Every structure is written in C-alpha cells, then in structure tokens.
Amino acid sequence: MNAGKVYLVGAGPGHPELLTLKAAELLRTTDVVVYDRLVQEEVVALASPSAERIFMGKPVGRHESRQDAVNELLVRKALEGKTVVRLKGGDPFLFGRGAEEAEYLAERGICFEVIPGVSSALAAPLSAGIPVTHRNVASSVAVITGHEAKEEESRVDWSALARIDTLVFLMGVHNAGRIAERLIAHGREPRTPAAMIQMAFWHNERVLVSKLESLADDVAAAGIKPPATLVVGEVCSMHEKLSGAHRDLRRRRDDSSRFQPAPSPDQLFRLVSSGMASQLLGLGLESGVFDLLESPMTATDAAHALQFDADATAEILGALAALGLLENTGDAWLNLDLASRYLTKASSNSLRLAILNQAALSGGWQQLRSFAEDGCRGTFSPGGQERHRDACEAVARFAAPSVVERLEAGGPSLLIGWGADAYRTAFAECWPGVTLCTWNPFLDGSGTLNGSGAGPVPESLLGSMRYRTVVLSGILSSCESGQVERLLEDAANAVGDGGVIALHDSFLPESVLPPPDVVLGALARRISRGGCRCWSLARLGGALTRLGFTRVRSQPLAAATVLVTAARN
Ligand SMILES: C[S@@+](CC[C@H](N)C(=O)[O-])C[C@H]1O[C@@H](n2cnc3c(N)ncnc32)[C@H](O)[C@@H]1O
Numbered sequence: 001m002n003a004g005k006v007y008l009v010g011a012g013p014g015h016p017e018l019l020t021l022k023a024a025e026l027l028r029t030t031d032v033v034v035y036d037r038l039v040q041e042e043v044v045a046l047a048s049p050s051a052e053r054i055f056m057g058k059p060v061g062r063h064e065s066r067q068d069a070v071n072e073l074l075v076r077k078a079l080e081g082k083t084v085v086r087l088k089g090g091d092p093f094l095f096g097r098g099a100e101e102a103e104y105l106a107e108r109g110i111c112f113e114v115i116p117g118v119s120s121a122l123a124a125p126l127s128a129g130i131p132v133t134h135r136n137v138a139s140s141v142a143v144i145t146g147h148e149a150k151e152e153e154s155r156v157d158w159s160a161l162a163r164i165d166t167l168v169f170l171m172g173v174h175n176a177g178r179i180a181e182r183l184i185a186h187g188r189e190p191r192t193p194a195a196m197i198q199m200a201f202w203h204n205e206r207v208l209v210s211k212l213e214s215l216a217d218d219v220a221a222a223g224i225k226p227p228a229t230l231v232v233g234e235v236c237s238m239h240e241k242l243s244g245a246h247r248d249l250r251r252r253r254d255d256s257s258r259f260q261p262a263p264s265p266d267q268l269f270r271l272v273s274s275g276m277a278s279q280l281l282g283l284g285l286e287s288g289v290f291d292l293l294e295s296p297m298t299a300t301d302a303a304h305a306l307q308f309d310a311d312a313t314a315e316i317l318g319a320l321a322a323l324g325l326l327e328n329t330g331d332a333w334l335n336l337d338l339a340s341r342y343l344t345k346a347s348s349n350s351l352r353l354a355i356l357n358q359a360a361l362s363g364g365w366q367q368l369r370s371f372a373e374d375g376c377r378g379t380f381s382p383g384g385q386e387r388h389r390d391a392c393e394a395v396a397r398f399a400a401p402s403v404v405e406r407l408e409a410g411g412p413s414l415l416i417g418w419g420a421d422a423y424r425t426a427f428a429e430c431w432p433g434v435t436l437c438t439w440n441p442f443l444d445g446s447g448t449l450n451g452s453g454a455g456p457v458p459e460s461l462l463g464s465m466r467y468r469t470v471v472l473s474g475i476l477s478s479c480e481s482g483q484v485e486r487l488l489e490d491a492a493n494a495v496g497d498g499g500v501i502a503l504h505d506s507f508l509p510e511s512v513l514p515p516p517d518v519v520l521g522a523l524a525r526r527i528s529r530g531g532c533r534c535w536s537l538a539r540l541g542g543a544l545t546r547l548g549f550t551r552v553r554s555q556p557l558a559a560a561t562v563l564v565t566a567a568r569n
Helices: 021-029 066-079 098-107 120-127 176-185 212-222 234-242 265-272 275-287 299-306 310-322 337-342 352-363 365-373 385-405 420-430 483-494 516-528 537-546
Strands: 005-010 032-035 052-055 083-088 111-115 141-145 166-170 193-198 206-211 228-232 326-329 332-335 413-417 436-439 467-473 495-505 549-557 561-568
Touching: 005 021, 005 066, 005 098, 021 083, 021 111, 021 265, 032 066, 066 083, 066 098, 098 111, 120 166, 120 193, 120 228, 176 212, 176 228, 193 212, 193 234, 206 212, 206 234, 228 234, 265 275, 265 337, 265 352, 275 310, 275 352, 299 310, 310 326, 332 337, 352 385, 385 420, 385 467, 385 495, 385 549, 385 561, 413 420, 413 483, 420 436, 467 483, 483 495, 483 537, 537 549, 537 561
Parallel strands: 005 083, 005 111, 032 052, 032 083, 141 166, 413 436, 413 467, 467 495
Antiparallel strands: 166 228, 193 206, 193 228, 326 332, 495 561, 549 561
C-alpha cells in the first residue's frame, strides 16, 4: 500500500473563521485528524464525519513524552496509507514543535506538507487593538519564548532585545516578572507599556495593560493564566484607542459563533464508500428518514411513520447521528445541515439519487467479486440502469450551475448528455439570450433509456452549425466501449473556431481520486458493457489534443466530479 501524507496545519488562535481555506479544505477530506488542547472543537468539527479524530492533549503512558507519542502516531497513520491532518494552534512553525514533527517525518521518508496558520504572536495583540508596528512608534518587532527568562544560560540575547521596539513573548505568563526584570536590567525604561492578552479570540478573552515595573504584580492580581501573549513596547498604549472597534469575530458568551461551516457533499460520497455507512445511508434514504426529520420528531413517532420497530429505529437514528447527519435535541431527532441540504427529496441541491446509487453499488461489491470470479459472463448491473440514469441526472442537476459558471459561453451552445433542464436554467441565468441545444444520447425520444448506449449526434444538431461551447455531461460513465471516442469526435466537429469543449464527469483522474465506490461503479458499468476502457485525465487530454484542442484544463467540482475544458484555436 502507498504511504499516505501528513499535513502539519496551522489552526490559528482559536476562532474557526481564522482558519485558512486550505486548512478547512484539508479537514473536509482527511482520514485522520490529530489535535491537542488549544484547538477548538468547532475547528475539529469541520472534519468529515467519517474522519478519525485523535486528541493528543494528554500525556500518553508508554512514551517518554507526548511528543514521542504524536510523532509515532503520525508515522503509523501515514504508513497505513491515510491522509493525516495534524492541527496545531496558531502557526505550526512558531513555537509549536511543528519543525520537530516535520524533521521526524522527513527522516522516515514520510511525505508531508506544512500549511501556515494565523499566529497568536500577531493575532493576540491585534485582537487587543495593539498593532505590533506603527509608522511613528515601532519599526521593529521580535517574537520570543517566555520560557527561557528563568534559565541562566538562556539563548535569548536580552541586551539585543532591549533595543527592539516591540517584543512579543509567547508562553510568558509564569515568567512575566523575570522578563520585565531582564529587560529593565538591559536598559529598557521601567515605565515602558506592556500588555497581556489572554485567550485571544475566545469568548473569555481578557486584556491587561500595565508597565514593565509593575507587570508581575498586575498579572498576579488580575489572575492572568495561560494561554496568554505578552506584548512590550510603546504600541501597547494604542490599546485604548483601537480596541473599541466592533468585533465580528469575538465569540459569544455561550461559546457559539456565527460560524456555520457549509457542509461539503463530498463528505457524503466518502461516507457512502465505507461499508456500514453505505448500508445505513441506503436504508435512511430509501425509507425516507431524512424527509421525515426536516422537522424534529421523537424516535417513537419516527418508528410509527416509518413502520419500523421502535428499538431498531432508535438504533438507526443514533447511528445516523454518529455519521454526522442527524442531531438529537433532548427527545427529538432532527436533520443536520448536511442531510437537510443533500439528502432530502425537497432540497433543490438534493443528491439523494446519486448517493442512493452509490450505496447500492457498495452493496454490490460482493456480487461484483463473484461476477469477476465467474469470468464476467452475462451482465452485471448492481444498481440497475434506471438507478444509473437517476444518479447521472442528480449529479448533473447538482453541478450544472458550477459548470456553467466556469465557462465562457456567449454564442450558441450544445449540451450532450445528462441534466438538460438544469443546464438550460443555468445557461439562461449566466448567459441570457444564448441558445442552448440539448441531446441525450442515452435516452430515446420519449425519455426512456434506449439500452444500447450512445448513438451518433443527430444531423439536425450538427448540419452547418458550429457551437461556441459543447458541454458533455456524464458521457464517460455512461458510454459503452468505443462510443466515447465517437462522441468526442462529433463534439469536436461541432465546436467552431475559438470555441470550447467541456466535459463534466466522475471518471478516473490521476490527481483527484474519486471515492472507491465511484471507481467501483465505473468499473461495474464498464464490465457490464463489454469492457469500455478507463478514461483517465491523461488519456482524455491526449484525445482532445489529437482532435485539435489546446489548453486542456481540469478542475475538481463537487460530488467527486471533474470538469475538463479545452479550447479550439
Ligand atoms: C506553544 S505556543 C504555540 C504558539 C502557536 N504556534 C502560534 O503560532 O500561535 C503557545 C503559546 O501561544 C500563545 N497563545 C496561543 N493561543 C493564544 C490565544 N488564543 N491568546 C493568547 N495567546 C495565545 C500563548 O503565549 C501560549 O502560551
């Protein structure tokens, strides 16, 4: 098995809105999250429901230190082939022991990447209205550990520090007195302003403004506790003037924030690819649990509505809650955002049919194996053709607006494949006045599956017409052997000079790994249709280039799909 990858990710000073987009994205897709004390639950909650969460805030038995335990854990998980997000407060390389973890991984040949975070060294003073530099007041700033003030052989050069305008000490609460003494002894004015900021960006943030000469007493009297950041320098006098600004980011008393992470539908595709979860999701979707729980309902009432046994219903609802799809509020059960948005019939974003299809394909794994063991005789269709059609329509409907947003249409366009209505609406919104012709090669005139795969594009659509954009939706996963090439050729002939070809599909890209079920589903369809070859990004890029297209680009879209565009010069 290939080793996974470890991301050492900065989580910022605590508030989830101060995470980087990259950190949020990694959390959504990672297999394992390793975190400790200073990382807030709301940040960890961004991880996909199926991710393993490991808290390393406590000392761990057999290891000499917690750090040894963390290092070993990261390597072990990576060797299991997992993607690991190691969340660290603030920035991983600033007094966070991130460098030690990176060294440990590098020495063992584990692939890793470091993602910066907003450091408390800058964010804590800022939160208190203290700019660490100011054109008239401070031109230099240093960040120092407060731990070394007590050591006789400190590596800190105190006489050099005393000449720097602004000093920011992390981990300095217990040594505040010694820090002040050393700075004064090395020539800093005893009346130099100093400020302690405790729990910046948490609801119980506190700021103490003092002077070097009285810092130790004031810190003790105010009962300041770690984590707190100490700032020394004239800039601290700006606190009064700048701290009154209205604060969007400060957390509320009840510890809640305005922050509502938008759940990613990819979480669902990942969930449905794990055995037990796919069965649960399939059951939940087929029995209508999510439609029912748009309003709060007790397990007994739900059992009655579903005509399930009461105990079984309680178990199922509990398990769906553990997957991050439902919540229990006292007596009642209710959909969480993820279920409400993507799993209910009524939602305009519903991916119900696509997820149901994936669940059916997962269930078909054993069947597929016996089919393969049997020499792939006959046909294999775990989900059924109807289900495949529903899934393709659901994905196309879901993705059409994002596909169209990424195009530069502006002239007559042609859609070949799934989602005609959704594409018509999306075109009308984005490109009013642009004509969109549609044709689904997999359906007959009455909208029924024709069962024989894709025929050639009708002459009525081609004729002498040249389109500005030709969109191919879901053709790779629906075509029989040899038909993709023919459709691509037809599409290429239909694109005029300067036009664009765009393919949206869930095929097998090298760079964006689809969840196993997508692969399995594609494989099953290929087997059932006589061995249509796999379409990877590289193969598709080659085909488009041979057809005279350039600037082949691929971008991942929602629901584990990819959009490939190419232009004709
Ligand atoms: C081990 S250091 C880690 C620093 C972290 N890597 C960073 O870049 O923010 C921990 C120290 O950061 C400071 N700190 C972390 N979170 C803080 C917060 N929310 N408010 C004030 N200071 C904080 C405190 O000085 C604490 O003792």
